[in-house]
Amino acid sequence: MRRPGPRGQKQLKKSFGSSSVQALLEVTSVxxxxxxxxxxxxxxxxxVAEALEFKTVVLNLYxxxxxxxxxTDVHGSKEARDxxxxxxxxxxAWRHLLTEQxxxxxxYLIPHGSFxxxxxxxxxxxxxLEPSDDPDAxxxxxxxxxxxxxxxxxxxxIxxxxxxxxxxxxxxxxxxxxCALAAHAAIAIETAQQSERTARHRASLEQLLEVSSTLTAAQSTQAILETVCRGIHTALGFHKVSIELLDGDTGLLRSRASxxxxxxxxxxxxxxxxxxMRALFDPEFAVSGCYLVPGDTAHERIGPEHVKYSSQRNGRGPRAWSHHWLLVPLYDRNGEEMGFIWADDPEDRLIPTAERLQALRVFANQATTALYAAEQFEQLRFLADHDPLTNLLNRRSFVQHLDAEVARSRRYDRPLALVVFDLDELKSVNDTQGHAAGDEVIKRVADALRATIRSGDNAFRIGGDEFAVLLAEADEQEAAAAAQRIADELQLAASFGVAVCASESExxxxxxxxxxxxYRMKxxxxxxxxGDDLSAVV
Structure with a gap:
C-alpha cells in the first residue's frame, strides 16, 4: 500500500477538510x-471513526x-460490539471479498445485492436502518x-x-x-507490533543472561541441565524442553532433564x-545453528517408531508452528555430537524467528561450556572420595561415612555392622606376576563387592589390600552372612572381621x-x- 507523500497530504486537505488532517496527525502521534x-x-x-464520521469501525487483526x-476493536454501538x-x-473468507470486482x-466497497x-x-x-431509494445512499x-x-x-x-x-x-x-488514514494506521500497528517483539526479545535475552550467570555456580551436571531446561522454557517460551544425551554404552539417547x-x-x-535422529541435522534445515524441521519431513526421516511426542500447540498458515521439530546439537570437547536440546510447543504457536533461534544456540553454547566445567568439578570431587583403581569409596570417605553411621545408630538406637577384610595373597601375586596382575585382582574384588552388597550399603577400599563394608540396619548374624557372600564371590583367600555397633560405641x-x-582370623x-610354631610372627 502506498504511503501518502506531501502532494497527497495537500490533496487530503482539499478533499476532506481539517478533521482529516487532524486524524492523520493523531495516528502519526501513535x-x-x-x-x-x-x-x-x-x-x-x-x-478513524471520529475523523471520517463513521458510526461503526471494526479492526480485524491478522x-x-x-x-x-x-x-480486536470495535468503535460503535453496543449491538455492534456484542x-x-x-x-x-x-x-x-476474505479472499472472496477482496477482489478486483x-x-x-x-x-473494497461491496454494495448491497452484489455478493x-x-x-x-x-x-x-x-x-x-431504513434503506433509501437514493442510489448513492x-x-x-x-x-x-x-x-x-x-x-x-x-x-x-483489515x-x-x-x-x-x-x-x-x-x-x-x-x-x-x-486509505491514507489506513496507511498511517498500518505504520502505527507495525511499529507497535515491532516494539512488542523487541521488548519480548530483550526480556528473553535478559532472562537468559540471568540464567547463564547461574550456570557457572551450579556444581553438578544435573543441576546445569535442569537450569537450562527451565531457562529455555521461561525465557524463550517453549512449553516442552528436553535435553537428550547419548549413552555411550548403549548408543541410545536418554532424556537427562526436561x-x-x-x-x-x-x-x-x-x-x-x-x-x-542424525538425519534431521541436515544443512537444508539449519537456522542460526539450530535445526528446524517440518513435522512430515521429520517423521519420514526418522520413522514413526522413533517419534516420542507430537506437538500440541500448533497453529495454521505459513508462519505457524505445525508439528515441527526443533533440535539444537550439543558437542563434546572433540566436536562429536553428544546429544541435543529438543524444544517444542512454542507459547506463541509461531515458527521461531532467526533471532530467537540464535539466542537459543548461544544459550546452548554457554550451557555446554558450563557442563564441561561441571564435569571437571565432579571428576575432581569423585577422585577426592573414590579410589581411582576400583572406583570404590576411599579411606577418606570411609572415615566420614563411619562417623555419620555410628552417630545415626546411637541416636536412633538402630543396628549397624562393619565388615573389614584383606587379601591374604596379594603380595605373592605382585611378587610373582607383577603389579599389573595385582591390580587386576584388586579390580575383581571391587566387582565382587558391587555384586553382593545391598543397594543401601557402601563398600570402601581403605588400604592397599584392605576393604570395608558398612551395613546399616544389620545385626551380627546378618553381617556374618554378608561376609560369607563376599567370600564366596571373591574366590580368593581373604581374612574377615565383623563388628557390631553397641549403644556406647565410637x-x-x-x-x-x-x-x-x-587379624584373629588371619x-x-x-x-x-x-602348624603351631608361629610365635615369631603372631
Missing part, C-alpha cells in the same frame, strides 16, 4: 509515541499463528473494507467501516482519505537410537574391633597352614 499494541489499536479505531483475522468483538474469520482504489452473503463468511453485523447491508499492510507487503489487519453519518456511500476523494512433561511421561522415559572403637577380629588361617 506511531511516534510507540504506544503498546492494545492502546495503538484503540486509538486508531477511535480516530493472527499469523492461525492465519486468520480476529476482531456481535463482532472477538469474532474470527478465516483468510479464505469490488476494488475502489485501496478500498451472496449466504456463504459461510463468518459473523456479520447489519445495523437496523448507504444501504445497511453495504460493506466497506480497507486492508492494512506492513512495509514488506504482509497483511496486518478495517471494516460502516454507517457513515452522511448516510451516503463515500466518493473517491473520501475513500482516498480513508521441562513441561510429567516425570513419568513416555516422551522423557523412552530412549531412542541416536543414528536415526567410630574408632568399632573399627578397631573389626580389625582385631580380622592368625587362625596361618596357624592352620603352618
Amino acid at each position: 506511531v511516534r509515541g510507540q504506544r503498546d499494541l492494545a492502546s495503538a489499536l484503540a486509538t486508531i479505531v477511535k480516530t 493472527r499469523p499463528e492461525f492465519d486468520d483475522f480476529c476482531v 456481535a463482532l468483538l472477538g469474532s474470527t474469520y478465516e483468510w479464505g 469490488f476494488r475502489r482504489g485501496g478500498a 451472496d452473503w449466504s456463504e459461510d463468511i463468518g459473523t456479520r453485523y447489519v445495523p437496523k 448507504w444501504h445497511p447491508e453495504d460493506e466497506l473494507f480497507v486492508p492494512l499492510e506492513d512495509s514488506e507487503g504482509q497483511m496486518l489487519a 478495517f471494516s467501516v460502516g454507517e457513515p453519518r452522511s448516510r451516503r456511500r463515500p466518493n473517491d476523494a473520501e475513500l482516498e482519505v480513508l 521441562s513441561g512433561w510429567a516425570p513419568g511421561d513416555p516422551a522423557v522415559l523412552r530412549a531412542i537410537p541416536f543414528d536415526p 567410630a574408632g572403637a568399632l573399627l578397631r574391633e573389626a580389625d582385631d577380629a580380622m 592368625r587362625q588361617r596361618r596357624a592352620a597352614r603352618f
